Amino acid sequence: MSTVDLSRFQFAMTSIYHFLFVPVTIGLAVLTAVLHTAWYRSRDDGYLRLTRFFGTLLVINIAVGVVTGLVQEFQFGMNWADYSRFVGDVFGAPLAIEGLAAFFLESTFLGLWLFGWGRLSPRVHLATAWLVALGALLSAAFIMAANSWMQHPVGYQLANGRAELTSFWAVLRNPVFLWAYTHVVLASLVTGATVMLAVSAWHLLRRSDADLFSRTAKLSLTVLIPGALLAMFIGSELGVVVTKYQPMKIAASEAQWQTCQPCSFSLFQVGGGNRDETPTKIIQIPHLLSLLATNSWNGQVQGLNELDAQYQQQYGPNDYVPNVFVQYWSMRGMAYTAGLLFLLSLWGGWLLRRKRILDARWFNRLAVWAVLLPFIMNTAGWMLTENGRQPWIVQGLMRTSDGVSGSLGTATVVTSIVTFGLLYLIFGIIAWTLMVRYARRPLGPAEPVPEPDESRPQVATY
Amino acid sequence: MDFALVWFTLVTLLWTGFFVLEGFDFGVGMLHRLVGRTDDERRLAVSSIGPLWDGNEVWLIVAGASMFAAFPGWYATMFSGFYPALIVLLAALIVRGVAIEYRGHRDSARWRRNWSILLTAGSLLAPLLIGVALGDLLRGVPIDSNQEYTGGFVDILTPYGLYVGVTVTVLAALHGSTFLALKVADPVRGRAHSVSVVLAPVAAALVVGFVIWTQSLASGWVPGALPILAAVGAIAAAILVPLHREAWAFTATAVALGGTIAALFVELYPRVMVSSTNSAFDLTVQNTSSSPYALKVMTIAAAVFLPLVLLYQGWTYYVFRRRLTLADAGEGL
Numbered sequence: 001m002s003t004v005d006l007s008r009f010q011f012a013m014t015s016i017y018h019f020l021f022v023p024v025t026i027g028l029a030v031l032t033a034v035l036h037t038a039w040y041r042s043r044d045d046g047y048l049r050l051t052r053f054f055g056t057l058l059v060i061n062i063a064v065g066v067v068t069g070l071v072q073e074f075q076f077g078m079n080w081a082d083y084s085r086f087v088g089d090v091f092g093a094p095l096a097i098e099g100l101a102a103f104f105l106e107s108t109f110l111g112l113w114l115f116g117w118g119r120l121s122p123r124v125h126l127a128t129a130w131l132v133a134l135g136a137l138l139s140a141a142f143i144m145a146a147n148s149w150m151q152h153p154v155g156y157q158l159a160n161g162r163a164e165l166t167s168f169w170a171v172l173r174n175p176v177f178l179w180a181y182t183h184v185v186l187a188s189l190v191t192g193a194t195v196m197l198a199v200s201a202w203h204l205l206r207r208s209d210a211d212l213f214s215r216t217a218k219l220s221l222t223v224l225i226p227g228a229l230l231a232m233f234i235g236s237e238l239g240v241v242v243t244k245y246q247p248m249k250i251a252a253s254e255a256q257w258q259t260c261q262p263c264s265f266s267l268f269q270v271g272g273g274n275r276d277e278t279p280t281k282i283i284q285i286p287h288l289l290s291l292l293a294t295n296s297w298n299g300q301v302q303g304l305n306e307l308d309a310q311y312q313q314q315y316g317p318n319d320y321v322p323n324v325f326v327q328y329w330s331m332r333g334m335a336y337t338a339g340l341l342f343l344l345s346l347w348g349g350w351l352l353r354r355k356r357i358l359d360a361r362w363f364n365r366l367a368v369w370a371v372l373l374p375f376i377m378n379t380a381g382w383m384l385t386e387n388g389r390q391p392w393i394v395q396g397l398m399r400t401s402d403g404v405s406g407s408l409g410t411a412t413v414v415t416s417i418v419t420f421g422l423l424y425l426i427f428g429i430i431a432w433t434l435m436v437r438y439a440r441r442p443l444g445p446a447e448p449v450p451e452p453d454e455s456r457p458q459v460a461t462y
Numbered sequence: 463m464d465f466a467l468v469w470f471t472l473v474t475l476l477w478t479g480f481f482v483l484e485g486f487d488f489g490v491g492m493l494h495r496l497v498g499r500t501d502d503e504r505r506l507a508v509s510s511i512g513p514l515w516d517g518n519e520v521w522l523i524v525a526g527a528s529m530f531a532a533f534p535g536w537y538a539t540m541f542s543g544f545y546p547a548l549i550v551l552l553a554a555l556i557v558r559g560v561a562i563e564y565r566g567h568r569d570s571a572r573w574r575r576n577w578s579i580l581l582t583a584g585s586l587l588a589p590l591l592i593g594v595a596l597g598d599l600l601r602g603v604p605i606d607s608n609q610e611y612t613g614g615f616v617d618i619l620t621p622y623g624l625y626v627g628v629t630v631t632v633l634a635a636l637h638g639s640t641f642l643a644l645k646v647a648d649p650v651r652g653r654a655h656s657v658s659v660v661l662a663p664v665a666a667a668l669v670v671g672f673v674i675w676t677q678s679l680a681s682g683w684v685p686g687a688l689p690i691l692a693a694v695g696a697i698a699a700a701i702l703v704p705l706h707r708e709a710w711a712f713t714a715t716a717v718a719l720g721g722t723i724a725a726l727f728v729e730l731y732p733r734v735m736v737s738s739t740n741s742a743f744d745l746t747v748q749n750t751s752s753s754p755y756a757l758k759v760m761t762i763a764a765a766v767f768l769p770l771v772l773l774y775q776g777w778t779y780y781v782f783r784r785r786l787t788l789a790d791a792g793e794g795l
Contacts, residue, residue, distance in 0.1 A: 063563035066516065067556040073526050077541025078548055084541075085609075088534020089752040093760055096531035099524035100767040107520045108775055111513035119781060162534075165756040405542035407611045416549045423553055427560055434567055 004401045006413040007079040012386070013417065014071050016379050017424050021065035021431075023378055026140060026185070027192015028058040029133040034219065036129040040122055045446035046212045053443050054196065054216070057435060059114065064431045066107070071420060079413065083393055083403030090156050090165045091146050098142030106135025118449050140188070141181055148177035150394050151385070152245040163397060176245060179238040180385075186231035187381065189223055191374035194341060196220040197348070198371035199439045201364035209443045210358055217357055221348045228342035232335070235381075236292050242388075243293045243301070246395055248311070249388030250293050251304045252322045253331035255279060261300035263289035268332075273325030277305075315396070322390040326383060333380035337373045344370055465757035466747045469532035470734070472764060474727040476528055477596070480521035481589075481630070482720040486712075487515040488631075489638010491558060491585025495578055497642060497653040501571070504578060506786055508562060510645040513782050515562060517775055519555075531760055535609055535750030536734045543603060543611025544595050547618050551591040558584030589634040590627045594618065596723070597626025600679060600730050602738035609745060617738075622675060626726070629668040633722060636661040636699065637715040644708045647787040655703070658711065662700040669696035669718055673725075680729055688728050692721030 001009075032054045039047035073095070076084050084092075109131040116125045149155075155170025156163045165171070197220035203213040243250045250256075254266065257277040265288035271279040290299035304321050311320040344366065351357040357364075389395055393403040490511050498504030529537040541548060561581035565574055601622040604613035639661060642654035673689040695717030702711040730736070734750055737743035751757065 059563065060567070063560055066519075067559040070523065070555055071552050073523060073530075074541060074548055074552060076530065077526075077537045078545050079542070081538035081542035084530060084538040085534050088530055088537065089756045092527065092531025092534060092537075092752065093756055093763075096524065096527040096760055097763045097767075099520060099527045100763055100771065103523060104517065104520045104767075104771045104775070108517035108771075108778055111517055112778055112781065115513040115782065159753075164753040165759065168756075168759045405538075405545075406608075407542050408545070412545050415546070419549050419553055423556060427556070430560075430564065434564065438567075 001410075003408045003410055003413055004404045006410065006417065007404050007408070008400065010079060010413060010417050010420070011075065012383075013424070014068065014075065014420060015386075016382065017428070018065065018068040018072055019378055019382060020375055020428075021061050021068065022140070023184075023188035023191035023374065024061045024195055025058065025065050026133075026136045026188035027190070028054060028061065028195065029136045029192075030189065031192050031196055031219065031223065032058050033126075033129040033133045035216070036126055040126045046215065048449065049209075049443045049446055050212055050216055053441075054199075055114070056438055057195070057199070059110075060431060060434050060438060062110065064427055068424070078416075079405055079408065080393070080403045081405035081407070083398065086162045086398055086403070087150075087394060088162075090149060090153075090163050090171065093165060093168060094142040094146040094149075094171065098139055098146075102135050102138035102142060104135075106132055106139060109135060122449070137185065140184055144181040144184055145171055145174070145177050147385075148174045148180050151180075151242070151389060152176040153394055153397055158397075163394070175241050176238075179234060179241050183231060183234045183238050186227055186234060187374070187378055189227045190231055190338075190341060191378060193220040193223040193227060194374045195371055197224060197345075198368050201367035202440065203442075204358060205361065205364045205368070212443060214358060217348070218352055221345055221352060224341070224345040225349050228338060228345055232338050232342065235335075235338070239292055240295050246388065247302050248304070248307050248320060248322065249327070249384075251302060251307055252324045252327035252388055253384055254289055254293075254301070255324050255328045256289070256301055257304045259300065259303040259306045261290070262287050262298040263293070263301045265289040265292065269328075273328065274323060318391065318399075320391060322388050326387045330380040330383035330387065334377050334384060337377040337380070341370065341373050341377070463761075465754055465761055466532070466751040468761055469528065469751070469757055470727075470731060470747050472768075473525060473528050473532065474724055476521055476525035477727065478720045478724045480518070480525055481634070481723045482637075482716050483518035483521060484515070485589070485634040485637045485716075485719045486641035487511045487518055487638070488585045488589045488634040489636065490642060491562070491581045491638070492631075492635050493638050493642070493654070493657060495582055497639070497650050497657060499649075501574055502788055503650050504574075505566060506646055506650055506788055507642060508565065508581070510642060510786055511562070514778065516559075517778065519559070528760075532752055532757060533734060533747070533750040534752060536745050539605060539609050539611055539745060539750075540595070540599070540735055543605070543613070544598070544618055546615045547591050547595060551588060551595075554584040554587035554591065556584075557581075558588060586631065590631045593627035593630030594623040596630075596726050597623035599735050600676070600726055602736035604739050605735065605737035605743050605745065606739060607743050609743070609750070612739065622679070625675065626672065629665075629672050630719070630722065632661060632665050632668055633696070633715065633719045636665045637712075637719050640699070640703065640708065640712040640715045644712050645785060647785055655706070658699075658703045662696075662703040662711075665715075665718065666693075666696040666700040669693050669722060672722060676725065676729055686725065686728060688721050688725035692718055692725050695719075695721050 032051060035047055035051040035054060039051055109128045112120070113125070113128040113132055116128055120128065149171055152174060153163065154174045155165060155167035157166050196216050200213040200217040200220060204210055204217060239250060255273065256263065264284040264286045266281050267283040267285060269279045269281045287297055289301055290297060293299060293301050308320050347363055348357065348367065351360045351363055391399050393400040490507055494504050494507035498507045557580045561577040561584060565577040565581065598618060598620055601620045603611065603617050606612050636658060639654045639657040643651050643658060670693050673685055673693050676689060677685050695714050699711055699714035699718055702714055732747045733744045734747055735745040
């Protein structure tokens, strides 16, 4: 394997891993702040116990999310030095501002929230919970602005052999960014809500604090039903935007070799992947692809062959078709898991209405296992986005193979893949075990939160 | 306005701030097994940085991102050139961060001991490696006319770089022990004091050596204000520590560590990474910086957000200013 392939593998590995933790953080930070607010308003001990319970899960998850984020930032320079030189002027700004405006906020207020019980006034303490959530949401915004620029570069000019920023405003108004960011926030809420639902269902099945965990089951379903529906809707709108700027990505995710009009959506097929233009389409829905990609009943979707020929003309000879197999299945992996989650949430919503969620053993059993679905959904979503951009590292401006560090040796990348691979594997297992362990613990006792007092001992959790 | 100079100053400030703040976190991590004999005592030591370390580490993240945004050429050459060292650094930082957070999550002596050892190792390695890397920027590494690093792993290990690494690590340890003496109660406080008594003269000698060695690399023979400040801080710490002037000793170690880092960057200017191949290939503020417009946008963002960050981080330190006692460490989990 070349250093390019190895570097791509490393980036995929570290990013997928990092993004297992990020959406849980965003989703749970918001939901925990909601629980904290419920306690602040009602002074009902039950909400306090739930806040602390889910707050602990949030913290276990954040620890790994934060430290793996370091790798994300460093490896642009380490593996992708030429990319960094080329884009730093544009791409660096949102990253630096993310740190200044968002990450400082999230990390500092997390410390204040965690150790603030009984030290801060209840109102200020509640504010710190929301500032953690705000920090996480803002952080994602700047990262998505940077990523969206790679998908659809705007607000720049090519000068001095690199892309230079000409309008930061344009970078923030990038249509890909607006849709993709909303999509990611919704997916994160879905992820956090599913985790909360799964944990609640586990406790409902065992009747441990069932009355309290039915509150969080209700809260999570209240977020999950509209969240999943909106995530799918915004996702399909994002698809229309992407069809405009990255038609190759959409054509590849449908394994659509020939231009079609109207286009049917292939639900499931055998073959049709790389270089195979004659798949056995098992199930197709007429007009659906036209509708999804162009928002019109008879819309035209350009095929891979036509696009490839067009790009050859425009950018010179090369293979411009991304890995079709990965595209096709990551698109479906994402959409189908989202659909399943939505159906599950509807079932839960119906049970809630009928006040039967406590006794719904099958629903609760499934809800526990459903915790795996959002992680498949998120990973597939990123594979779809990033693999579909290939062979470009910045769409239309720089190829991935031109972005890699010149000084990089194969042995170095392999060492780094092995090091981070092992570290991530071990810490992944530990984090998962701890999460499961804490998720299965009964709710803590209802310790009253004392009045803020300077001389009160600080609770040490180390 | 010379935005490139503004950003060189900001990058310097961010690295300096990182060491002044995370420096004592590293020190506490290195020393917590030494100053704490029982599990509760160790837990007390770690608790002193509990609410703070995560916010402190963001200084590193912002310093890195600022280099990326303001000096892409510098970021690219430095990070790709120092690749092997950065693998170890990242591993150390990952292990350390997880160790701090996970150490207390299971009531098992073995679990805690293992995390404790990892915390010590990670906290020791991280400042050492960053110190080596920053020292190398000034000492020079092989860089060709295309701003590409041409050396191997051994070229990172320059004697000067290693010396800076050791100096910074000892300073961080001392900064950690003066922090502990200020923040926790006996018996950990007393042990931290004893550690400071031993480390302070060593650190002072190292910093004086650093000033002299750094000066020999510079053009003139008169040291600037920052190296002198660093040396004064380190010597003051050596005097104040035995006198039990805890708050002043901590201030002195902050000045010594911050001054050392800032001095390195000021010596560099207007270069940002020296080429040992040919001084014509030196990376400079000029030949690595972003366009004036990008720098202006970020300057505005920094002018708005950095004061805010200082404000709320300062407030955090105020909220958690109380000295911790063993009774605190017994609680919780």
